[in-house]
Amino acid sequence: xxxxxxxxxxxxxxxxxxxxxxxxxxxxxxxxxxxxxxxxxxxxxxxxxxxxxxxxxxxxxxxxxxxxxxxxxxxxxxxxxxxxxxxxxxxxxxxxxxxxxxxxxxxxxxxxxxxxxxxxxxxxxxxxxxxxxxxxxxxxxxxxxxxxxxxxxxxxxxxxxxxx
Numbered sequence: 001x002x003x004x005x006x007x008x009x010x011x012x013x014x015x016x017x018x019x020x021x022x023x024x025x026x027x028x029x030x031x032x033x034x035x036x037x038x039x040x041x042x043x044x045x046x047x048x049x050x051x052x053x054x055x056x057x058x059x060x061x062x063x064x065x066x067x068x069x070x071x072x073x074x075x076x077x078x079x080x081x082x083x084x085x086x087x088x089x090x091x092x093x094x095x096x097x098x099x100x101x102x103x104x105x106x107x108x109x110x111x112x113x114x115x116x117x118x119x120x121x122x123x124x125x126x127x128x129x130x131x132x133x134x135x136x137x138x139x140x141x142x143x144x145x146x147x148x149x150x151x152x153x154x155x156x157x158x159x160x161x162x163x164x
Contacts, residue, residue: 086116087115087116088116090113090120091112091113091114091116092112092113092114093111093112093114093156093159093161093162094155095109095110095151095155095158096108099126099127099128108151110122110125110149110151110152110154112139112152112159114142114156114160118139118160119139120138120139121139122136122144122148124136124137124149137152139156142160144156
């Protein structure tokens with residue numbers, strides 16, 4: 001009976017030695033490789049921090065959704081600003097002329113500053129040898145509120161034709 005017990009213990013010992021050898025030679029290196037791959041995976045997707053990759057992906061998805069909402073808001077603001085720019089972009093018409101026959105060098109002028117809708121102002125400066133006078137008239141839909149001179153009408157026509 002002692003022989004049987006010694007044989008069983010020897011068998012268990014041998015199995016234990018074989019199992020330890022298998023663990024150190026085969027299973028251990030493979031487990032280390034798996035841990036390295038998982039660590040690399042979590043490091044890449046998790047940003048190298050302590051949070052797991054799945055949590056990092058969820059955070060990135062939430063940030064992307066927030067970015068999409070912000071982009072939609074900005075697109076709406078751009079549309080509104082483009083509408084303002086369409087109506088507020090100035091159209092400029094400028095005309096220099098001689099108001100009087102005895103004054104040269106085209107010192108008088110008419111300047112029309114209008115929106116694309118034709119609203120704005122026309123300014124006139126009339127130069128003579130004794131004085132210079134400046135006048136301003138409001139313009140609505142390319143029409144002045146008071147009677148306009150031929151030069152003022154020409155400046156308004158130039159502003160209406162302007163594309164800037």
